[in-house]
Amino acid sequence: MNYKKWFKKSSQEIAFIAKDPILLLAVLLIFGSLIIFILYPLCKVITVSVFSKGQFSFIVLKDVISNWYFRQGFYNSIIMGTLTSIIGAGIGFLFAFTLARTDIPFKKIFHLVAIIPIISPPFIGAMAIIMLFGNNGLITSGLLGINNFKIYGFRGLLFAQVITFFPVAYITLRGVLESISPTLEDAAFDLGGSRWKVFKKVTLPLAIPGIASAILILFVETLADFGNPLILAGSKFPILSVQAYLQITGMYDLPSGAALALILLVPSISVYFLQKYWVSRKKYITITGKPTASSHKVVSPAAKWILFAFCSFLAFIILLIYFTILWGAFAKVWGFDNSLTLDNFKYVFSVGFKAVTDTLIIAVTSTPVAGILGMIIAFLVVRKKFPGRREMEFTSMLSFAVPGTVIGIGYILAFNNPPFALTGTFLILMLNFVFRYIPVGIQSGVAILRQVDPSIEEAAVDLGADSQCTFKKVTLPLMVPAFFSGLIYSFVRAMTAISAAIFLVSANWNLMTVQIMSQVESGRLGAASAFSVILVGIILLAILIIRLILNLFYGNFGGTMLKI
C-alpha cells in the first residue's frame, strides 16, 4: 500500500471515529498512556546506553561487551535459556501427553500440582533447592551427610528453572494436544498403524508447532527470570539479568546497567516475535464442529504406567518443594533445629507486615485497572477500525516480550525526574504492574471476542443501541468471564512479581517478594519461607474469592462461557 492510499484510508478512518467522540477520546488516551508507560521507558534504556556525556556514542556498549565477565553472563543466560526451554518443553510435553491422551488415575491432582508453580513466586523453587540440597540441606547434609555439596551455579539453577517453567509448557501443550482430534489417531490406527507409528507420524507432527512455540516461550521466560538466578547462580555462573541489577544497585552505574538491559532485550524480543508472528501461525486446527471423545488407544498399557511413574515423580518433586517451604516456615532454624515453632510468623508480622499490606494494596488496585484497560483495548482492536489499531495491539503486547529487569531499569531512568518524577511512590509500582499485565487481559478479551458472533452486537445496534450502549449492555457482560480469569492471572503476577519491582520499591512502598529475597540473601530462610507461605496463601484465597463471586453472579452463564 503506498503512502497516498494509506493517508486516504487513515483520514477516512479518522473521520469515522471522530463521529464518536468517546471512542476517539479512548483511543487517544490509550495511545498516550502506552507511549508514556511502555515505549518511553524502553527508549530511555536505549538512549542511556548509546549516549555518553550528552553525545551519541557506543562507548558504554563497547565497554560492556568487551568486559569478559559480562560476556560470560550473556553466554550463560543464553545457554540456561536454551537448556531450560528444551528440557522444560520436553517434560511439559510428556506431562501434557499423559494427561490428555491416557486414562491414568489422579489426573485432576496431577493437573493441580503442575499449576502450583505458576501461581507462586518464581523463586520458590530456588529457595527450596537451597533448603534441600544446600550446605545445611535436608537431603544433602541431613539424609546423606554430605556437607560441601555444590548446588550453586549451573546444575542447581537449571534444576530450579526447569521445575519453575515446565508448567508453562504443560499448559500450552495440553491445549495443543486437546485440539488435535483423536479421530485422526483413530483413522491412523484404522489404516494399520502401530501405536508408536501413530504417535510418530500423526500425534507428534501435529503437535510440533505447539512444541516449538512452547520452547520459544520458555526461552523468553527463562532469559527474563531474575529471582532464581539471584539466589542460585552464584558468582561463578553470572546471569545477565542479575548482572544488570547488580550494576545499578551495587555499583550505581546506570549506563552500564542500561546497556546490559539492552543486550538482554535483543534476544528476548526477537525470540518473542519469532514465536508470535511465525511459529504460532503454523498451528494446526483439527477439531471442527462436534468435539470427539478421546479414545485412549494411542498408548499401550506398559507405556501408560511408565508415563504415570514419570508424572508421579515430577509431582513428588513439586510437592517436596512446597512441603519444604511449609516446613521451613514453621522450623526453628532450618538445617540445625527443624522442630516446629511460630517464631517466623511472629517475625513477619512484627517486622515485615507493612510489605504484606503494601503488596496487597498495589495488587488490588493495579489488577482491576489492568483488567479493564485490557478489555477496552481488546474491544477496540477486534471490533473497531482506526489508524494505528495494529500498533496499539503491538505496543500493548510488548511488555510480554520485555524482561522485567529491562522494564524496571527503564522505569527508574524515565520516572526519576520531572515531568514524571514518580520514584519511590505508590504510583510507579502500580503503573508498572498495570502496564506489565494488560497483555493478559487483552489476550483473554481478544479470545472471547473472536468467539462472540459479531451479529450479536449487530442485533443490539439493530434494536436501537448506540455503540456505548452496545458495549455496556452486550459486549461487556459477555466479556465478564474473560475479565475475571484475566484478573486472577494478573493478580497472581502482581503478587509474585520481582524482576521489575525490585528496582522500584522504596522505604515507603515495599513488596513481599523483595522482602523474601532480602531475607534469603541475609540467610533467614525461615522468615523467607513464612513470607512465601503467607504470599501463596493470599493468592489461593484471592482465587477462591474470585471463583465464588463468578459462581454466585454468573453461575448460569459463567458456566457455559468460562470454558475458554
Next chain:
Amino acid sequence: MSVKLVNISKIFGDQGNAQKKVVAVKDVNLEIKDGEMVTLLGPSGCGKTTTLRIVSGFETPTTGEVWISGKMVNNIPPNKRDTSMVFQSYAIFPHLSVAQNIGFGLELKGWEKNKIEKEVRKIMEIMEFPELYNRRPEQLSGGQQQRVALARAVINKPSVLLFDEPLSNLDAKLRVQMRMEIRRIQKTFGITSIYVTHDQEEALTISDRIVVMNEGKIMQAATPIEIYSYPENMFVADFIGRVNFIPGKIIEKREKTLLIDFGICQKEFKNRSGEFEKNESVIIVVRPESLKMSSSKKKDPHCIQGKISKLVYLGPTIEYEIEVEGLSRKIFAVIYNPIEDGFFKIGDLVNIDFKSIAAHILSQKDKK
C-alpha cells in the same frame, strides 16, 4: 412506498488493494409496497445479503440511495433506522433470558418495566410460546431460538422487518413449519418485510414477490407464479426449478401466434409479449411436468421424438431423460401418476408433446 432502493451499488475493498475490488451489488432499483413480503433469492455471492445489510444500515452503499417510509436514510446509522433484523445465527444475547432478549428493544426505548413485561407476554402469546418466558438461551432448541429472534424483532413494530436466511440452520421439517409461522406473523402484523434466502421453495411459498439476483444485479422481480411460469431470462428459468430449453426459429408471425420450427417439428405458440419478429431465433422454456409422453409407433410432425436414456422411479412420479436427435441438451420429463400415464423402459422410443400454453418463449437476446 415503504422501501425504495435507487441505483444502489456496493463495491468492497476499494480503499486498499485495487485488485481485490469486488462488486457485490450493481445498480439495484427496487420498490417495496407497504405490508409486502419480498424475497431476495439467488446463489451465494449474488449480493442478496449485502443488499439486505444496506437496507439495515450495516453496510453503506458505494452509490445510490436508500429510502424508508419516504425518508432518505443513507446517513442514518442502523440503531436509528426503523428496521429490525432476524439474523441467520439468531444472535440471541447469551447473557439474557428469553424475556429480556425479546424486551431488549423496548428497554432501549425507555419503556417502563411492567409495560415491557406485558408487551413481551402478549407477543409470546401471539407467537404461541408463552412457556419460554423465563428460559435461558442455552436451554432453547434451534426452532425456539428462531421464534425468540423473530419476536425480538417484531415487538418493536418496525417499518421494515429484515430476514437474513433465518431458516438455514434448521432441519428440513422445522424449516417448512417455521416458514409458515414467519408468514403468519408477518401477515398478522402487516409488516413490510425483506427476506433473503437461497432456497427457492422457501421463496416460492413465503413471498408476495421474488427478486432473483445474480452477480449483484436483479435478474427479475415478480410474483412467484410469474417467476416460475414466465421467467424473463435463462438464468431465472434455470435457477428456479428444473427446466428444458428447446432452441427454435420463428418461421411465421401470425395475428396473435407464432409458428416456431425446432428443426425436428413445428409448433404454434401464443405471442404473449408481441415483441417477436419473423426469423428470430428463440428458446422455448418448458417445465418437465408439462411434458406428455406416449409410445412412438410412427413419425409425428407435431411431436418431438426421442429415446429414453435414463429413468428414476420415485413412487408417485417417474423422472425420464430423453435423448432427442438434433438437440444438444437431453429433455427432462417428470410423469405424475405413472400407473395411468404408462411406464417406459430405457431405450424406448417416445413422442414428447406439450401444450403451447405451458411453454414460454425467450428471445435469444434474453439468454443471460
